Amino acid sequence: MTKRLTVIERLASTEKDALLTDIARHSEWDRFLVEQAVLHFGEQHAAFSCNQIRDVLPDLGNGFLGAAINALRTGGIIEHTGQYVPSTSGPTHGHVISVWRLTADGHRIAHQRRQARTQQGRAAA
Secondary structure: OOOOOOHHHHHHHHHHHHHHHHHHOOOHHHHHHHHHHHHHHHHHOOOEEHHHHHHHOOOOOOOHHHHHHHHHHHOOOEEEEEEEEEOOOHHHOOOEEEEEEEOHHHHHHHHHHHHHHHHHHHHHO
Protein backbone atom coordinates (compact mmCIF):
# COMPACT_ATOMS: atom_id res chain seq x y z
CA MET A 1 0.00 0.00 0.00
CA THR A 2 1.36 3.42 -0.98
CA LYS A 3 1.53 6.08 1.70
CA ARG A 4 -0.40 9.23 0.83
CA LEU A 5 1.56 12.41 1.39
CA THR A 6 0.10 15.26 3.38
CA VAL A 7 -0.17 18.71 1.82
CA ILE A 8 2.86 19.84 3.82
CA GLU A 9 4.90 16.84 2.66
CA ARG A 10 3.94 17.49 -0.99
CA LEU A 11 4.89 21.16 -0.73
CA ALA A 12 8.20 20.34 0.96
CA SER A 13 8.95 17.81 -1.77
CA THR A 14 8.14 20.37 -4.47
CA GLU A 15 10.40 22.95 -2.80
CA LYS A 16 13.19 20.40 -2.52
CA ASP A 17 12.85 19.47 -6.21
CA ALA A 18 12.95 23.15 -7.19
CA LEU A 19 16.09 23.71 -5.09
CA LEU A 20 17.81 20.66 -6.58
CA THR A 21 16.91 21.86 -10.10
CA ASP A 22 18.38 25.29 -9.31
CA ILE A 23 21.54 23.69 -7.93
CA ALA A 24 21.90 21.51 -11.03
CA ARG A 25 21.84 24.66 -13.20
CA HIS A 26 25.16 25.82 -11.77
CA SER A 27 27.97 25.79 -14.25
CA GLU A 28 30.71 23.24 -14.53
CA TRP A 29 33.01 26.05 -13.38
CA ASP A 30 31.23 26.25 -10.00
CA ARG A 31 31.56 22.51 -9.51
CA PHE A 32 35.22 22.67 -10.56
CA LEU A 33 35.91 25.44 -8.01
CA VAL A 34 34.38 23.43 -5.16
CA GLU A 35 36.22 20.29 -6.22
CA GLN A 36 39.55 22.10 -6.39
CA ALA A 37 39.03 23.71 -2.99
CA VAL A 38 38.12 20.34 -1.42
CA LEU A 39 41.14 18.60 -2.96
CA HIS A 40 43.43 21.43 -1.83
CA PHE A 41 42.15 21.49 1.75
CA GLY A 42 42.14 17.71 1.87
CA GLU A 43 45.80 17.60 0.93
CA GLN A 44 46.78 20.41 3.28
CA HIS A 45 44.74 19.36 6.33
CA ALA A 46 43.84 16.04 7.89
CA ALA A 47 40.24 17.26 8.20
CA PHE A 48 38.24 20.27 7.00
CA SER A 49 34.73 21.69 7.03
CA CYS A 50 32.66 23.83 4.71
CA ASN A 51 33.62 26.80 6.90
CA GLN A 52 37.13 26.66 5.44
CA ILE A 53 35.95 25.92 1.91
CA ARG A 54 33.35 28.72 1.96
CA ASP A 55 36.02 31.29 2.93
CA VAL A 56 37.92 30.79 -0.34
CA LEU A 57 35.00 30.47 -2.76
CA PRO A 58 32.85 33.12 -4.40
CA ASP A 59 29.13 33.12 -3.54
CA LEU A 60 27.74 29.98 -5.16
CA GLY A 61 24.10 30.37 -4.25
CA ASN A 62 21.91 28.83 -1.60
CA GLY A 63 22.57 25.14 -1.06
CA PHE A 64 25.16 24.62 -3.78
CA LEU A 65 28.19 24.02 -1.57
CA GLY A 66 26.34 21.41 0.49
CA ALA A 67 25.10 19.67 -2.65
CA ALA A 68 28.59 19.66 -4.16
CA ILE A 69 30.07 18.26 -0.93
CA ASN A 70 27.41 15.56 -0.89
CA ALA A 71 28.26 14.65 -4.49
CA LEU A 72 31.95 14.34 -3.55
CA ARG A 73 30.97 12.14 -0.60
CA THR A 74 28.80 9.83 -2.71
CA GLY A 75 31.55 9.78 -5.34
CA GLY A 76 33.99 8.41 -2.79
CA ILE A 77 36.29 11.45 -2.84
CA ILE A 78 35.65 12.54 0.77
CA GLU A 79 34.33 10.84 3.88
CA HIS A 80 32.82 12.02 7.13
CA THR A 81 35.17 12.01 10.14
CA GLY A 82 32.35 11.61 12.64
CA GLN A 83 33.06 15.12 13.95
CA TYR A 84 30.97 18.28 13.73
CA VAL A 85 31.72 21.99 14.17
CA PRO A 86 29.45 25.05 14.38
CA SER A 87 28.85 26.72 11.04
CA THR A 88 30.24 30.21 10.58
CA SER A 89 27.70 31.03 7.87
CA GLY A 90 25.17 33.59 9.06
CA PRO A 91 22.08 31.99 7.52
CA THR A 92 22.73 28.70 9.35
CA HIS A 93 22.61 30.39 12.77
CA GLY A 94 25.53 28.31 14.02
CA HIS A 95 24.04 24.89 13.33
CA VAL A 96 26.57 22.09 13.32
CA ILE A 97 28.17 20.98 10.07
CA SER A 98 30.22 17.92 9.21
CA VAL A 99 33.98 17.63 9.24
CA TRP A 100 35.41 15.79 6.20
CA ARG A 101 38.64 14.17 5.05
CA LEU A 102 39.85 12.90 1.70
CA THR A 103 39.53 9.19 1.02
CA ALA A 104 42.40 7.21 -0.50
CA ASP A 105 40.84 7.89 -3.93
CA GLY A 106 40.58 11.58 -3.07
CA HIS A 107 44.26 11.72 -2.15
CA ARG A 108 45.18 9.90 -5.36
CA ILE A 109 43.16 12.34 -7.49
CA ALA A 110 44.58 15.37 -5.66
CA HIS A 111 48.12 14.06 -6.17
CA GLN A 112 47.54 13.38 -9.88
CA ARG A 113 46.09 16.85 -10.44
CA ARG A 114 48.97 18.52 -8.59
CA GLN A 115 51.49 16.60 -10.71
CA ALA A 116 49.66 17.55 -13.92
CA ARG A 117 49.72 21.25 -12.94
CA THR A 118 53.44 21.02 -12.15
CA GLN A 119 54.14 19.42 -15.56
CA GLN A 120 52.04 22.05 -17.34
CA GLY A 121 53.98 24.77 -15.56
CA ARG A 122 57.29 23.26 -16.67
CA ALA A 123 56.09 22.90 -20.24
CA ALA A 124 54.99 26.55 -20.32
CA ALA A 125 58.36 27.79 -19.02
